[in-house]
Amino acid sequence: MAKGITKRSENYSQWYNDIVIKAGLAENSAVRGCMVIKPYGYAIWEKMQAALDTMFKETGHENAYFPLFIPKSFFAKEAKHVEGFAKECAVVTHYRLRTTADGKGIEVDPDAKLEEELIVRPTSETIIWNTYKGWIQSHRDLPILINQWANVVRWEMRTRLFLRTAEFLWQEGHTAHATEQEAIAETKQMINVYANFAENWMAVPVIKGSKSESERFAGAIDTQAIEALMQDGKALQAGTSHFLGQNFAKAFDVKFADKDGNLSHVWATSWGVSTRLMGALVMAHSDDNGLVLPPKLAPYQVVIVPIYNNMEQLDQMTEKANEIMAILRKNNISVKYDGRDAFRPGHKFAEYELKGVPIRIAIGPRDLEQGNIEIARRDTLEKKVYPQTEMLEVIKNLLDEIQINIYQKALKFRNENTFKTDSYEEFKKILDTTGGFILAHWDGTTETEEKIKEETKATIRCIPFDSPLEEGKCMVTGKPSIRRVLFARSY
Amino acid sequence: MAKGITKRSENYSQWYNDIVIKAGLAENSAVRGCMVIKPYGYAIWEKMQAALDTMFKETGHENAYFPLFIPKSFFAKEAKHVEGFAKECAVVTHYRLRTTADGKGIEVDPDAKLEEELIVRPTSETIIWNTYKGWIQSHRDLPILINQWANVVRWEMRTRLFLRTAEFLWQEGHTAHATEQEAIAETKQMINVYANFAENWMAVPVIKGSKSESERFAGAIDTQAIEALMQDGKALQAGTSHFLGQNFAKAFDVKFADKDGNLSHVWATSWGVSTRLMGALVMAHSDDNGLVLPPKLAPYQVVIVPIYNNMEQLDQMTEKANEIMAILRKNNISVKYDGRDAFRPGHKFAEYELKGVPIRIAIGPRDLEQGNIEIARRDTLEKKVYPQTEMLEVIKNLLDEIQINIYQKALKFRNENTFKTDSYEEFKKILDTTGGFILAHWDGTTETEEKIKEETKATIRCIPFDSPLEEGKCMVTGKPSIRRVLFARSY
Numbered sequence: 001m002a003k004g005i006t007k008r009s010e011n012y013s014q015w016y017n018d019i020v021i022k023a024g025l026a027e028n029s030a031v032r033g034c035m036v037i038k039p040y041g042y043a044i045w046e047k048m049q050a051a052l053d054t055m056f057k058e059t060g061h062e063n064a065y066f067p068l069f070i071p072k073s074f075f076a077k078e079a080k081h082v083e084g085f086a087k088e089c090a091v092v093t094h095y096r097l098r099t100t101a102d103g104k105g106i107e108v109d110p111d112a113k114l115e116e117e118l119i120v121r122p123t124s125e126t127i128i129w130n131t132y133k134g135w136i137q138s139h140r141d142l143p144i145l146i147n148q149w150a151n152v153v154r155w156e157m158r159t160r161l162f163l164r165t166a167e168f169l170w171q172e173g174h175t176a177h178a179t180e181q182e183a184i185a186e187t188k189q190m191i192n193v194y195a196n197f198a199e200n201w202m203a204v205p206v207i208k209g210s211k212s213e214s215e216r217f218a219g220a221i222d223t224q225a226i227e228a229l230m231q232d233g234k235a236l237q238a239g240t241s242h243f244l245g246q247n248f249a250k251a252f253d254v255k256f257a258d259k260d261g262n263l264s265h266v267w268a269t270s271w272g273v274s275t276r277l278m279g280a281l282v283m284a285h286s287d288d289n290g291l292v293l294p295p296k297l298a299p300y301q302v303v304i305v306p307i308y309n310n311m312e313q314l315d316q317m318t319e320k321a322n323e324i325m326a327i328l329r330k331n332n333i334s335v336k337y338d339g340r341d342a343f344r345p346g347h348k349f350a351e352y353e354l355k356g357v358p359i360r361i362a363i364g365p366r367d368l369e370q371g372n373i374e375i376a377r378r379d380t381l382e383k384k385v386y387p388q389t390e391m392l393e394v395i396k397n398l399l400d401e402i403q404i405n406i407y408q409k410a411l412k413f414r415n416e417n418t419f420k421t422d423s424y425e426e427f428k429k430i431l432d433t434t435g436g437f438i439l440a441h442w443d444g445t446t447e448t449e450e451k452i453k454e455e456t457k458a459t460i461r462c463i464p465f466d467s468p469l470e471e472g473k474c475m476v477t478g479k480p481s482i483r484r485v486l487f488a489r490s491y
Numbered sequence: 492m493a494k495g496i497t498k499r500s501e502n503y504s505q506w507y508n509d510i511v512i513k514a515g516l517a518e519n520s521a522v523r524g525c526m527v528i529k530p531y532g533y534a535i536w537e538k539m540q541a542a543l544d545t546m547f548k549e550t551g552h553e554n555a556y557f558p559l560f561i562p563k564s565f566f567a568k569e570a571k572h573v574e575g576f577a578k579e580c581a582v583v584t585h586y587r588l589r590t591t592a593d594g595k596g597i598e599v600d601p602d603a604k605l606e607e608e609l610i611v612r613p614t615s616e617t618i619i620w621n622t623y624k625g626w627i628q629s630h631r632d633l634p635i636l637i638n639q640w641a642n643v644v645r646w647e648m649r650t651r652l653f654l655r656t657a658e659f660l661w662q663e664g665h666t667a668h669a670t671e672q673e674a675i676a677e678t679k680q681m682i683n684v685y686a687n688f689a690e691n692w693m694a695v696p697v698i699k700g701s702k703s704e705s706e707r708f709a710g711a712i713d714t715q716a717i718e719a720l721m722q723d724g725k726a727l728q729a730g731t732s733h734f735l736g737q738n739f740a741k742a743f744d745v746k747f748a749d750k751d752g753n754l755s756h757v758w759a760t761s762w763g764v765s766t767r768l769m770g771a772l773v774m775a776h777s778d779d780n781g782l783v784l785p786p787k788l789a790p791y792q793v794v795i796v797p798i799y800n801n802m803e804q805l806d807q808m809t810e811k812a813n814e815i816m817a818i819l820r821k822n823n824i825s826v827k828y829d830g831r832d833a834f835r836p837g838h839k840f841a842e843y844e845l846k847g848v849p850i851r852i853a854i855g856p857r858d859l860e861q862g863n864i865e866i867a868r869r870d871t872l873e874k875k876v877y878p879q880t881e882m883l884e885v886i887k888n889l890l891d892e893i894q895i896n897i898y899q900k901a902l903k904f905r906n907e908n909t910f911k912t913d914s915y916e917e918f919k920k921i922l923d924t925t926g927g928f929i930l931a932h933w934d935g936t937t938e939t940e941e942k943i944k945e946e947t948k949a950t951i952r953c954i955p956f957d958s959p960l961e962e963g964k965c966m967v968t969g970k971p972s973i974r975r976v977l978f979a980r981s982y
Contacts, residue, residue: 027625029557029558029618029622030558030562030565030618030621030622031558031560031561031562031609031618034558034559034560035558036555036556036557036558036622037555037556038555039553039554039555039637042553042554042555042556043553043554045556046554062530062533062534063530063533063534063537064527064528064529064530064533065527065528065533065536065660066520066527067520067521067522067525067526067527067658068525068611068642068644068658069522069525069581069658070522071521071522072588072597073596074521075588075597076596076597082597086588086597087587087588087589088586088587089586089587089588090560090583090585090586090609091583091584091585091586091587091588091599092581092582092583092584092611093582093583093584093585093599094581094582094584095579095580095581095582095646096578096579096580096582096646097563097566097577097578097580097582097610098578105564105567106563106566106567106573106577108582108584108608117599118522118581119588120559120583120611127520127521127522130521131520131521131527134518140833146530150642151559151641151642153559155586155587167558167559167560169556342631
């Protein structure tokens with residue numbers, strides 16, 4: 001490709017990386033595993049944040065902010081949590097540097113050692129539940145429905161832009177409830193919010209379900225997830241919502257008095273999505289020409305490129321573009337005009353294809369004369385000439401159509417790549433050829449799950465909520481199973 | 492006070508702390524020097540962010556995100572910068588914990604020591620200029636106009652909620668330019684944006700000016716600041732904009748080729764405001780009843796409290812409140828209804844005064860019957876009964892009036908507490924009695940500045956842009972001076 005993007009069919013992983021870099025979404029930084037999110041990538045993340053934040057507020061949540069650092073001892077309070085998180089993390093041990101003896105450099109000042117080391121938060125359950133202890137005495141203090149937008153750090157050894165980075169941005173909801181039912185309902189509500197966002201904003205179809213025990217969040221009773229299928233046939237976990245039971249309330253001794261003054265431990269949930277969604281967005285829709293963005297998340301939905309032979313014509317096109325932009329903006333359609341004289345139209349076309357801008361308008365002298373306008377859509381690469389009078393209607397319809405079309409395309413791909421099998425041999429064959437989601441019977445044991453993972457690298461993505469009760473036999477052990485679960489290799 | 496707020500006149504510092512805590516803005520956390528920003532406080536911060544972010548975008552800036560961690564060696568590259576920042580900071584030395592030998596606790600794994608320590612960013616010039624090196628080759632890559640919303644850490648020994656905390660939230664703009672003039676113009680533009688925000692959103696009058704050499708940002712050629720006067724006569728620096736010259740471009744070897752291919756170092760600015768603004772907001776307007784919020788930054792501008800004797804009446808008031816809310820929301824006025832039956836109206840009145848809600852509506856059975864409504868304003872505590880038909884107009888006008896009134900009140904206070912003196916004795920007397928801003932002549936030397944600071948604890952807040960040229964003599968040394976500078980004790 002002229003744009004320097006590796007073909008998807010040749011090397012999927014390199015294709016992904018090329019798009020992230022060349023479309024200006026993100027790049028690696030000088031700090032191992034930490035990325036720089038560039039303006040175009042960050043603008044998409046801001047759109048995601050805005051949509052999610054609105055949904056969180058509509059479901060009664062408020063934002064707050066808790067400390068970046070967590071005292072080491074807090075992790076030790078919830079046994080499973082420390083297993084899952086405290087091991088691979090950034091540890092702050094000192095609070096001062098000093099000039100070296102030769103006066104030329106700087107070094108850690110050994111006199112400035114912290115009494116207790118601080119962990120850079122990998123997730124905030126512990127510091128938040130330690131805080132909630134001070135906020136909750138009575139049933140009247142409940143529920144607490146709080147979300148936090150923050151950065152977190154998990155010391156990953158093998159990192160990939162957006163998909164797995166040492167530092168990433170995310171939101172984490174942490175709620176406290178008087179009853180088990182209420183906490184379970186909250187867990188479900190939030191996985192539904194995530195599914196709604198994935199499908200209707202990102203245009204990525206997802207399967208909702210519960211994780212198997214071994215894939216649960218460290219400290220959760222039930223972890224619910226949305227799972228999406230990428231174009232290489234691998235699954236990507238796009239969001240999780242955890243029912244935490246009373247585990248954190250017990251670890252941090254958080255009790256409330258009910259109306260009769262009886263004390264009980266509080267029930268909890270937590271839920272989060274991260275900049276990993278950016279990776280899902282890229283992988284779900286892009287092609288060999290670059291990104292394909294859903295109109296609802298595109299930093300600008302329309303780009304206007306002038307075609308001209310001299311500066312006088314450029315001025316005419318600019319004038320026309322200003323008219324068009326005024327009309328579109330009045331209709332809440334975001335638009336950018338690229339009047340740079342240093343680049344030719346063909347170069348600009350390729351650039352905006354690479355950046356996945358949903359609609360491109362080109363206007364040249366002949367169009368102007370004839371009252372026409374050329375409109376191209378990124379998803380199908382089709383272009384067509386319309387009378388200028390129809391411009392607004394055409395663009396409005398196209399934006400809706402593109403949003404739906406790329407969802408339908410992804411759904412079709414997923415349907416074509418979701419298989420049912422009762423044979424472990426066939427299961428392996430599918431994984432080694434097309435990949436995809438596989439619905440199969442499993443005996444419910446961690447041993448079998450581990451064996452499958454070891455032999456095939458596939459894991460149970462979830463036990464889908466909509467998986468019907470069905471008598472069957474585990475494809476590996478032949479033991480009885482009551483429903484199929486969803487397997488795949490995954491990111 | 493019934494609300495448990497210390498009187499401002501009795502103990503200003505305790506009064507401030509009481510308001511921050513009791514109004515539910517923030518509290519100290521289990522981590523030394525780190526605060527928890529509670530939902531009501533965070534909602535104000537979100538309003539600040541939204542207004543500032545719009546202003547940044549309107550002046551051509553884009554958001555991006557850079558790593559939390561900075562390699563230690565980066566700090567050593569800019570000599571003054573390391574002096575100013577790298578000394579008191581959080582240092583990450585390890586990336587793993589392990590279970591202790593007795594299996595009961597966790598400890599830092601000595602095998603997981605980083606080759607080079609990472610500093611939790613106290614500010615991001617170094618990591619960003621190291622990144623810009625890869626982005627800038629030609630004049631066509633300039634300007635770069637980027638802002639980042641982020642958390643930063645400075646290991647402060649004495650902390651106070653919002654005003655000085657180890658971790659705080661802020662935005663930091665980092666721009667790169669081809670010419671010195673352009674960078675200077677950007678520095679000025681952003682200090683003007685900050686002044687506009689402080690005065691027209693926060694309702695806090697500010698004085699714009701340049702810092703003296705000793706108060707400059709570590710690595711800047713010129714630091715411009717906005718300075719506000721708090722109700723105890725102390726100054727608070729509310730925002731800074733730095734012209735960095737070519738210092739960081741030289742430290743990180745960032746050059747660009749002009750049209751003729753000649754290489755030059757890039758010119759830079761950086762500028763920031765932080766959650767410290769929350770402290771300024773509280774200190775500038777609050778009184779012994781609690782917070783006083785400017786309508787433009789209030790999480791909800793109007794609160795409705797029902798007055799009733801039985802549940803039937805409550806239902807009637809709720810119905811009326813829903814009508815009122817629909818009208819207000821249609822007019823983009825944010826409103827909350829407090830129909831909690833567990834609390835009496837008097838309790839609610841006190842709570843919303845404490846929280847600084849600009850307007851309170853009370854409706855009771857008699858009002859309903861007579862077609863009236865009681866409207867109280869927080870700034871003056873006046874309440875008045877109006878016909879319900881006038882409600883919308885009254886509230887619209889009141890919101891404007893309150894925004895202007897609290898600004899005028901703060902301006903009047905500042906004017907009454909800004910003094911001119913040519914006598915060092917009087918200077919000291921002012922500081923020890925009323926406090927306030929003092930315009931005085933200074934000989935321009937760091938020695939004199941230091942002497943004044945040592946003897947009076949007052950510092951040069953800035954050399955105001957609008958300070959007229961005026962022949963004078965330094966109040967301390969008698970040496971010639973060409974303009975007055977602004978002194979105060981400060982936060």
